[in-house]
Amino acid sequence: MTTTDKILVSIETLEALYFLLKSFQAHCVRLSMIRASFLATSENQQEITSRISQRD
Amino acid sequence: MLLLRTSKKLLHELAKEIKDIRAQASAIAEDGEYRELLATARKQSGRSYLSKLFIDARLFSHYERVFIRWPHIKPHALVVFDTTTMEDLMYVLEVEGSLFNDIRLLLAKSQEAHKGIENFRDRAPKDQKNLQTYLRTVVTAVFHFIEAYLNGLAYDCFQLHHGQLDIEDHDLLGEWDSDRNRTRYVPFNKKLFRYPVVVGRAEGKRIDPSGCKAAHILATDGKRLRDALTHPSYYIDPKTQSQQKLHFMTGVNLLLVEQLFEAAKEYVGFVESSLGKDPKHWVVQDNRFIGLCETASRSGQSSTIFLNHRTPKVRC
Numbered sequence: 001m002t003t004t005d006k007i008l009v010s011i012e013t014l015e016a017l018y019f020l021l022k023s024f025q026a027h028c029v030r031l032s033m034i035r036a037s038f039l040a041t042s043e044n045q046q047e048i049t050s051r052i053s054q055r056d
Numbered sequence: 057m058l059l060l061r062t063s064k065k066l067l068h069e070l071a072k073e074i075k076d077i078r079a080q081a082s083a084i085a086e087d088g089e090y091r092e093l094l095a096t097a098r099k100q101s102g103r104s105y106l107s108k109l110f111i112d113a114r115l116f117s118h119y120e121r122v123f124i125r126w127p128h129i130k131p132h133a134l135v136v137f138d139t140t141t142m143e144d145l146m147y148v149l150e151v152e153g154s155l156f157n158d159i160r161l162l163l164a165k166s167q168e169a170h171k172g173i174e175n176f177r178d179r180a181p182k183d184q185k186n187l188q189t190y191l192r193t194v195v196t197a198v199f200h201f202i203e204a205y206l207n208g209l210a211y212d213c214f215q216l217h218h219g220q221l222d223i224e225d226h227d228l229l230g231e232w233d234s235d236r237n238r239t240r241y242v243p244f245n246k247k248l249f250r251y252p253v254v255v256g257r258a259e260g261k262r263i264d265p266s267g268c269k270a271a272h273i274l275a276t277d278g279k280r281l282r283d284a285l286t287h288p289s290y291y292i293d294p295k296t297q298s299q300q301k302l303h304f305m306t307g308v309n310l311l312l313v314e315q316l317f318e319a320a321k322e323y324v325g326f327v328e329s330s331l332g333k334d335p336k337h338w339v340v341q342d343n344r345f346i347g348l349c350e351t352a353s354r355s356g357q358s359s360t361i362f363l364n365h366r367t368p369k370v371r372c
Binding site: 003004006007009010011012013014015016017018019020021022023024025028034038041042 | 062063064066067070071073074077078081083087090091093094097106115116121122137139142143144145146
């Protein structure tokens, strides 16, 4: 499992725990933002890496 | 490289957060089980429910951090979840609580239609008609409430003391016939007088409902009235040579129904106190069902109840 996968699973675990512990409302926006910003950064990085490797 | 370092830092922070939450709520299950529950709940068009039994046995051993009253909530009660809203629903569903609220609502409607007029002939025909409708419904609701209460009591005892129950008590609480491997329904009056005895015995307490006046009111006059409404009939009773069920049905009045409701509350209070429950936490008081920590919630759509229960023994 890659670090990216682990991060996504951890976010899903946190969402599940907060949901079951009735604290979802207080955390879901933060977790969604972490997920979205992480994915965006990750995708940008992958795109850059991919372009660099294509150029090389 | 920078991203990798940032990712590792983020992963570390998330892992720490998970560890902290797990410690705070005394999480029992593996992380994957929580994710699976959330995924299942997300697939539901209706709400999802987790019983206290399931939560205590499989998920968290300190759920009182979520509901302060957790130790006083009945094991069969269901915590309500809904993934379609960001709001955390703080509802616990207890069927007997819902039925109790039905009684309160219908009784208030009865009193409204009654208008404090003692002679029914002085009441407006429309009010009288509505009053009779509400009263008939209150009577059946009172018995639904008592039956739900007793069945909840039996279910909890069955689940919590399954290994210690002798076969007779096991079958009585499970409404089961172990010899024939089939359902054997228990008559209402038997539940009324026997279930508290069996449950008390399993919990090391001696309970004797035979001395409870309210139990006798429910078992005799109350039950006759309930039977007349549940199984309406023009049948002539050979003993009295009268159409007894019609007699009960036409004779229903506000005072009688209020007395029946009082008897139901008194009976539940008696059993709960006898079982050593703190009346502040689980007794009907001042016309309020204290046992409920929140208003029961109902779902009109399909929903999932995650079960972790024992079923009656089946002999192969």
